Structure formats: C-alpha cells, structure tokens
Amino acid sequence: MRRLIAAMKKEVLLLIRDKIGLSILFIMPMVLITVMTLIQDAAFSNINEEGVPVVFINNDQDTLGNRIEAGLKQAEMVKFFDEIDGKKATPESAMEAIKQGKFLVGIVIPEGATEAVEDNVLNIVAESMGMEEEGVELETKTAEVRLIIDPVASKSFVISISSQLREYISSVKTQIMFETFKGEIASLLPEEPEEKESKYAGKQVILYNQEYASALVGEIAPSAVQHNVPAWTIFSLFFIVIPLVGSIMREKTEGSVFRFHTIPASYLLQSNAKVLVYVGVCMVQFVLMLLIGLFLMPVLGMDRLILGNSYVGLFVIALASSMAATGYGVLVGALAATQQQGAILGSLSILVLSALGGIWVPTYVMPDIMRSISHFSPLNWALDGFYGLFLRGEGLTEILPHVGLLVAFFVACIAVATAINKSKRKV
Amino acid sequence: MDSTKIIEVELISKSFAGKETPAVKNLSFTIKKNEAFGLLGPNGAGKTTTISMLCGLFNPNSGSVKVNGFDLRTDLDKVKHQIGVVPQDIALYPTLTGRENLEFYGAMYGVPKQKLKLEIEHWLNKLEMAVSANKRVETYSGGMKRRINLIAGILHKPELLFLDEPTVGVDVQSRAAIMSHLKDLNDAGMTIIYTSHHLEEAEKFCSDVAIIDAGEIIARGKPTDLVTSHEGCRDLEDVFLKLTNVKMRD
Numbered sequence: 001m002r003r004l005i006a007a008m009k010k011e012v013l014l015l016i017r018d019k020i021g022l023s024i025l026f027i028m029p030m031v032l033i034t035v036m037t038l039i040q041d042a043a044f045s046n047i048n049e050e051g052v053p054v055v056f057i058n059n060d061q062d063t064l065g066n067r068i069e070a071g072l073k074q075a076e077m078v079k080f081f082d083e084i085d086g087k088k089a090t091p092e093s094a095m096e097a098i099k100q101g102k103f104l105v106g107i108v109i110p111e112g113a114t115e116a117v118e119d120n121v122l123n124i125v126a127e128s129m130g131m132e133e134e135g136v137e138l139e140t141k142t143a144e145v146r147l148i149i150d151p152v153a154s155k156s157f158v159i160s161i162s163s164q165l166r167e168y169i170s171s172v173k174t175q176i177m178f179e180t181f182k183g184e185i186a187s188l189l190p191e192e193p194e195e196k197e198s199k200y201a202g203k204q205v206i207l208y209n210q211e212y213a214s215a216l217v218g219e220i221a222p223s224a225v226q227h228n229v230p231a232w233t234i235f236s237l238f239f240i241v242i243p244l245v246g247s248i249m250r251e252k253t254e255g256s257v258f259r260f261h262t263i264p265a266s267y268l269l270q271s272n273a274k275v276l277v278y279v280g281v282c283m284v285q286f287v288l289m290l291l292i293g294l295f296l297m298p299v300l301g302m303d304r305l306i307l308g309n310s311y312v313g314l315f316v317i318a319l320a321s322s323m324a325a326t327g328y329g330v331l332v333g334a335l336a337a338t339q340q341q342g343a344i345l346g347s348l349s350i351l352v353l354s355a356l357g358g359i360w361v362p363t364y365v366m367p368d369i370m371r372s373i374s375h376f377s378p379l380n381w382a383l384d385g386f387y388g389l390f391l392r393g394e395g396l397t398e399i400l401p402h403v404g405l406l407v408a409f410f411v412a413c414i415a416v417a418t419a420i421n422k423s424k425r426k427v
Numbered sequence: 428m429d430s431t432k433i434i435e436v437e438l439i440s441k442s443f444a445g446k447e448t449p450a451v452k453n454l455s456f457t458i459k460k461n462e463a464f465g466l467l468g469p470n471g472a473g474k475t476t477t478i479s480m481l482c483g484l485f486n487p488n489s490g491s492v493k494v495n496g497f498d499l500r501t502d503l504d505k506v507k508h509q510i511g512v513v514p515q516d517i518a519l520y521p522t523l524t525g526r527e528n529l530e531f532y533g534a535m536y537g538v539p540k541q542k543l544k545l546e547i548e549h550w551l552n553k554l555e556m557a558v559s560a561n562k563r564v565e566t567y568s569g570g571m572k573r574r575i576n577l578i579a580g581i582l583h584k585p586e587l588l589f590l591d592e593p594t595v596g597v598d599v600q601s602r603a604a605i606m607s608h609l610k611d612l613n614d615a616g617m618t619i620i621y622t623s624h625h626l627e628e629a630e631k632f633c634s635d636v637a638i639i640d641a642g643e644i645i646a647r648g649k650p651t652d653l654v655t656s657h658e659g660c661r662d663l664e665d666v667f668l669k670l671t672n673v674k675m676r677d
Binding site: 007 | 482504510516519521522527530531536540563589
C-alpha cells in the first residue's frame with residue numbers, strides 16, 4: 001500500500017509541476033465546452049429565434065402568393081425580406097444576393113400561380129360533378145414555384161422550408177376547392193342560401209401536442225447546454241489520453257521503466273498508480289465541466305444544466321467513463337514506440353472515436369453502417385449514459401449496461417496493454 | 428551452490444530480432460561475493476545486454492543465471508530484493524527534486540519510512556548533495572544527476588550493485604567522488620558489477636575484470652595479472668586495445 005501511495009504521490013507531483021500539461025488537462029476542456037456550447041446554442045437560436053434570412057418574390061399577387069407571404073412573415077424560423085438593397089427583389093437579384101451569401105433561400109412565386117390552382121380545382125369540380133364534356137380532357141395550367149438555395153444551407157432547413165411551402169399551397173388549394181364546391185352546391189339549391197361565415201370553418205379539430213419521452217417531465221427542455229455539456233465533457237475526458245501517453249512515454253524514454261523492472265514491485269503497481277491518479281484527474285475535470293453547465297452557462301445567457309434525478313448514476317457513469325478514457329491511454333502508451341507516435345495515435349483515434357460516438361453529430365443522422373459502427377465507440381456508450389440521465393431522466397439501473405461496457409473496455413485495455421508490455425520485454 | 432559465488436552464469440546467449448549476429452554468445456562466468464567486477468568492452472560488445480540479463484530485465488534465449496543461488500527465471504522477485512541497479516541513463520524524474528526522486532525510489536524498494544529518511548540524509552551528505560536536494564533534478568549539472576542516480580540505486584543497501592557506466596559525462600571531481608564512495612561500499616561488503624569505458628578508472632577500482640567483445644569474454648582476471656600476462660602492455664588500456672583491435676567501433 002505504501003508503494004502505491006508513493007507512486008501516486010509521484011504522479012501527482014509530476015502533474016502539478018507540468019504547467020502546460022495542467023492547462024491542457026483543465027483549462028482547455030473548460031474553454032472547449034464553453035465555446036462549443038455557445039456556438040451550437042447560437043446556431044440553434046439563429047434558426048429558432050432570429051430566423052434564417054429568406055428573400056421572397058411574389059409575382060403572383062393573388063391568394064396563393066399572399067398566403068405564402070403571410071405565412072413566411074409569421075414563421076419563426078424565417079427572417080422575411082422582399083427587398084434587396086432597398087429595391088423590390090427580382091428572381092435575378094435574388095440569385096445574385098444568395099450567391100453573395102446575403103440570404104440562405106429565395107422563393108419565387110410565379111405570376112398566375114393562384115390562377116393555375118383555381119383552374120385545376122375547377123377541373124376537379126367539373127369532373128366530380130359530371131359537368132365535363134364527354135371525351136374532352138380539360139386543359140390544366142401549371143405554375144412553377146422556384147426555390148433558390150445557397151449551397152451552404154443545411155439539407156434539413158431546405159426540407160423544412162419546402163414542406164412549409166407545400167403546406168401553404170395545399171391549404172390554398174383546399175380553400176379554393178371548398179369555396180368552389182360551396183358555390184356549385186348553392187347553385188343547385190332552389191333558394192339561394194344566406195351568405196354567412198361558417199362557425200365551423202376556422203375550428204381546429206386536429207390538435208398538436210409536443211412532449212418529451214422523459215422522466216424529467218416539466219423539468220427539461222432539450223437545449224444546447226443539455227446536449228453539449230455531456231458530449232464535450234466526454235470528449236475532454238477522453239483527451240486525458242494525450243498527457244497520460246506523454247507521461248508513460250517519458251518514463252520509457254528517460255529510463256525510469258528500466259529501473260522499475262529491476263525493483264521488487266510489479267510494473268502493474270506503477271501502472272495502477274498512474275491509472276488511479278488520472279481517473280482522479282478525469283473526475284475533477286468532470287466536476288469542473290458540470291460547474292460550467294450549472295453556473296457559467298446561465299451567466300452567458302444560456303440554459304442552466306439540469307443534472308437529472310440520479311446523482312449516484314451520474315457519479316458512476318462519470319467514473320466508468322474516466323476509467324475507460326484512462327485505460328485507453330494506458331493501451332496507447334503500450335502500443336506507441338515514441339512520444340510523438342503516442343500523441344498522434346492518441347489524438348487521432350480520439351477524434352475518430354468521438355465522431356463515431358455521436359459527439360460531433362448525433363448518431364441518428366448517420367448512415368446505417370456508421371450508426372452500427374457507432375455502437376462500438378466507448379464515447380457513444382458514455383454519451384448514451386449521460387443522455388439517459390440528463391435528458392431521459394433515467395436512474396442508475398437504466399444506465400448500468402453503458403457502465404458495464406465502459407468498465408469492460410477499461411479492463412480489456414489494461415489487459416491488452418499488460419500483454420503488450422510483457423511481450424516487448426521478452427524480445 | 429557455492430556460497431562464495433554471488434553470480435553464476437552458464438552458457439547464456441541473447442539475440443535480438445532483426446540483428447544478424449547475437450548480442451551475447453554462450454557466455455559463462457562466475458563472480459565471487461564482495462568482488463568489484465568490471466565488465467569492459469568496446470561499443471556494441473554486449474556489456475549492457477549482459478548486465479540487463481543479470482538484473483532480470485529480460486531473459487536470455489538460452490542458458491541460466493543464478494544470483495545468490497536464486498535462478499533468475501524462477502525466483503526473479505527474490506533476486507530483485509538483493510540487487511540495486513544504476514542504469515546508464517539518468518533514470519530520474521526531471522521535474523521532481525532530488526529528494527523527491529529518492530523518496531519515491533526508496534519507497535518502491537520497500538525501505539521503511541524512518542530508515543529511508545535517514546538513508547537519504549546520509550547519502551545526500553556523503554555525496555555533497557544535501558544543499559541541492561530540494562531543487563528540481565532538471566536544474567542539476569550532469570555530475571549532480573549522476574550522484575542522485577547512484578543514490579537511488581543503493582538506498583535499500585543491496586548485496587549486489589549493477590553499475591552501467593556510472594561516471595559517463597561527469598566532471599573529474601564528481602567522478603572521483605562517485606568512485607571513492609563506490610570503493611567504500613565495496614569495502615563494506617557490497618558486490619559491484621560495473622561497466623565503463625574509463626579503463627584507468629576500472630583498473631584502479633576493480634578487483635576482477637572481464638573484457639568482452641562480440642558477445643564473448645576474451646580475457647578475464649585481476650587487472651594487474653592481465654597487464655603482466657600480455658607482452659608489451661603497460662596498463663589495462665593497452666591490453667584492451669591489443670585484444671579488441673584499435674579499429675573504431677560503431
């Protein structure tokens with residue numbers, strides 16, 4: 001035990017004396033988590049609060065064009081413009097302005113668009129009421145709504161704006177159809193009915209309710225903070241690999257390992273001391289990240305991080321993630337032959353594992369094959385565990401499978417690293 | 428087992444992957460207790476490989492090594508309790524102080540806390556490092572680092588001490604101090620196995636030397652005996668050059 005304590009004391013002293021290493025360990029992750037959350041929150045609120053700049057050209061100037069214009073003006077995700085540099089927008093000027101990045105999307109409603117819809121509706125009415133001449137196909141006019149898109153616009157935004165346009169067109173068509181049918185039916189009645197507003201027309205019959213499948217009902221609204229703090233915390237925890245590999249490689253190259261192997265204490269003890277200290281460092285990092293989510297984010301105008309219902313679960317998943325990160329560092333340290341090799345292997349593999357694990361983009365937007373691969377990333381197990389606690393309101397029991405995978409990963413890394421070190425000594 | 432022998436090496440060989448010739452070839456020798464044994468040879472002769480095998484760092488491909496009667500393959504842990512190693516590289520943590528390094532290595536050797544404190548003070552004073560002991564190793568001169576490197580290997584009072592080039596790169600004063608204290612340790616009963624390129628130093632210090640080249644022992648005996656038995660040689664360096672050729676080695 002005294003040996004373990006002495007080895008741990010040595011590790012702590014080495015860490016404390018390495019100012020650059022300490023800044024990498026604590027300050028950089030704190031900066032990273034704050035910057036990334038702010039950026040992602042800004043991107044999120046740009047769409048939801050300020051809206052994306054859209055230029056609108058209404059050449060129809062009739063029901064359809066006007067309805068779309070009114071709808072876009074009310075839409076939260078859209079910042080509506082119909083002028084460019086103080087002049088009425090045209091399809092040509094819109095194209096040029098979008099090329100220059102002034103707008104994300106331009107919408108051109110052509111002249112006669114409403115007429116085309118009305119024409120089509122009349123044809124449908126005539127057909128359904130048996131009023132068309134036999135053997136004669138009625139002429140159908142068409143109108144093309146143009147969507148001019150900046151190539152940088154996200155696909156999801158384009159899909160969203162297109163579906164909104166379709167919704168407006170469909171609602172205008174329905175309204176015109178309803179009014180046409182109403183007129184035709186009235187013409188068939190012996191007495192002209194009194195023109196009055198229907199009391200049922202504007203009634204909402206299909207209600208829309210959005211709720212989160214979470215035990216934290218009423219407590220959370222998924223936000224950039226709630227998503228980003230756990231994601232970047234895990235990313236930072238796994239970056240412990242870099243200083244840890246550095247420490248292992250320095251001992252290899254500076255000759256300490258040579259002395260260790262001649263000391264009547266197993267090298268595993270040295271390794272265990274290192275693991276214990278670095279797991280401790282990860283836990284301190286973790287607490288600092290949570291404090292940022294709890295206290296700094298609200299000061300910066302973002303939501304406060306909600307920790308969920310299970311502090312025990314939180315501690316356990318943080319500990320398991322820290323163990324997995326440290327174990328991986330020990331493995332990279334065993335694989336690498338030089339400090340440079342270790343740094344490159346460690347940092348690049350963490351970037352790949354984090355991308356696969358859903359840190360950068362959610363796994364649900366990944367192609368099927370990548371989504372399947374993502375289940376093999378320890379960062380994905382950790383992230384899922386944290387999301388369980390922070391977003392779904394789960395407890396320790398529900399996250400135990402993730403904890404189990406992370407601990408198994410840690411054990412496997414240490415076992416493989418030990419085998420590699422042994423085989424290297426046998427050379 | 429012969430109780431006067433502390434090292435018994437029998438036909439050990441070692442080859443490394445990718446190397447055409449073996450580093451050590453069928454080496455056999457014994458070393459008596461309380462000897463100051465010098466293992467001398469040009470670069471690449473197999474000195475460090477031999478020392479590394481004797482202190483259990485890696486196993487030979489064939490042959491056996493016994494230290495104080497314990498077989499290295501089966502009783503490595505018992506062997507480790509009896510040996511001290513001062514490697515050629517400065518195996519110290521540069522950002523720790525000299526004292527912190529010694530406290531760490533002493534604890535690793537299992538020296539009791541109070542005893543360790545006394546031993547550290549004793550050796551720091553003896554090797555004139557007490558004043559600098561609380562400074563970081565990275566601020567030390569080469570000689571100071573070598574002295575702390577030596578203390579780290581002897582804090583637990585081993586019966587057998589391996590020294591791989593203990594005075595390489597140090598000034599004359601530090602070298603003299605180190606060798607004087609090694610002599611004291613040897614006089615006090617510690618067996619020392621030592622490699623060096625300083626043949627004059629080895630001639631003065633060692634009671635027994637072996638000259639190794641291309642992984643084989645080519646001469647063995649007391650330094651004075653080796654000098655007298657080789658015609659035209661005035662000192663150990665002449666013997667060394669005569670036996671290993673004057674041609675420079677890589």
